Amino acid sequence: MQELDERFDVAAVVGDGLIRACDLRELGVHPSSVQRLERAGVLVRVRAGVYAKRDEWNALTPDDRYRRLIVATAGAARHPLTVSHRAAAAMHRLPMLGPAPTLVETAAQGRTGGRRTAHVATRRAGPPPTVTMIDGVACTSLLRTLVDVAVSEPLVHSVPMLDVALARPDITRRALALELERVSPTRGRAKAEHAIAFADHRAGSPGESVSRVRIHELGFEAPELQVRFDKILGSYALVDFYWRGIRLIGEFDGRLKYSRSRSVSGLDPAQVVYEEKLREDALRRVGERMARWGWSTAWAPRELHRLLTGFGVPTRR
Structure with a gap:
């Protein structure tokens, strides 16, 4: 044995x-x-x-398992394939939200596509994409992947990826718009244009990105992002969202924020929670209100609508 x-x-x-x-x-x-x-x-x-x-x-994490499936599928392919869409996004380590896909998406040449096997879904890809190798797998370039996802996926999935990418110096809104023009999709173009225009590099986490999409979809007034409050506990506080007209701070609290605290800052999660409470109390003392929510609320539009309505967040005119 x-x-x-x-x-x-x-x-x-x-x-x-x-x-x-x-x-x-x-x-x-x-x-x-x-x-x-x-x-x-x-x-x-x-x-x-x-x-x-x-x-x-x-x-392994679900994302890592999916990447292993992609590597295994590419290695078993009889003919060379180029991984695209969500599969390419996973290989580029873009934030993947919701259940991990079970199929590996690949780019078809020209405008054919729509074929599916037990492991592979071939997507219509338009003009030949620029290809980059990741972990031995041929993938559509980061720019092309972002455009393909923006065309094919809802905003709650594409915007978190775009937010992260726009924080990089090599990805700009103009470059995304030019790539979308080059791809010239027959469907999903307006959705992609909206996603690219809506994306914001200031988003601090995928949870904040999803929350911002939900706030927009629910018709609320857009908050300011990453607003700084000086003279808070001898320093300053940076908040996720701020509705200045009603002096309301919005904070997305994902479990990851606390579970990773020790590895990121060396602090115990309990200490992080305590210091967060001190920070919130200090902001309240200067006249600010605080609304908090997590993943369960961000994914449930009714709950987020109820929360923000209760705090008096105005709707767009």
């Missing part, structure tokens, strides 16, 4: 975490051994002919 484990470890190293049946055959592992370990729960099937160790697979 130890010798078998070592062979699986060798295959995992060769496959960068993925265990390919072809590598196992070369190492002398019989297919029946693979099937037996899969039934026993030691291995998990990533896709046909590709496996991973169950404990290692369970330790």
Whole structure:
């Protein structure tokens, strides 16, 4: 059994975490051994002919699992493929919200497309995209990926990606607009133009991006972003949203903000919560009000509408 484990470890190293049946055959592992370990729960099937160790697979984030599926699918393809849309977004490490996709999207040449297999969905791609290699996978360029996602996905999915990308010096609104013009989609163009115009590099997190989209979709007046309040606890406070006319601060509180606090700042999460409470109290003392919400509210339009209406946030005229 130890010798078998070592062979699986060798295959995992060769496959960068993925265990390919072809590598196992070369190492002398019989297919029946693979099937037996899969039934026993030691291995998990990533896709046909590709496996991973169950404990290692369970330790991955959903995004990392999806990236492993993309790598496995590209490696198993009979013909070279170019990963596109949400699959390319995942490879570019753009924020992926909602359930991880189960299909790998690829770019079709010209305006054909719409084909689907057990693992691959071929999307209409327009003119040939610029290709970049990520982890050994051919992907549409970051600029093209952002445009494809803006064309095909709702704002709550595309805007967080665009917000993150616009913080980079090589991605500009003009470059996105020019790429959209080059792609010239037959559908989704107006939606993409709206997403590109709406995106803002000042967004501090995907949760803030989703919240901003929801605030807009619900018809509320747009808040100011990343507003600074001086002389707060001997320093300053930077808030996510601010409706100046009604002196209301809006703060998105994702669990990630606190769960990552130790790795980012070295502080204990409980200490971060305590200091956040002191900050909020200081802002209230200078006459500001505070509305807080998290992911469950940001994803539920009725709840966010009820919250902001209760605080008197005005609607757009």
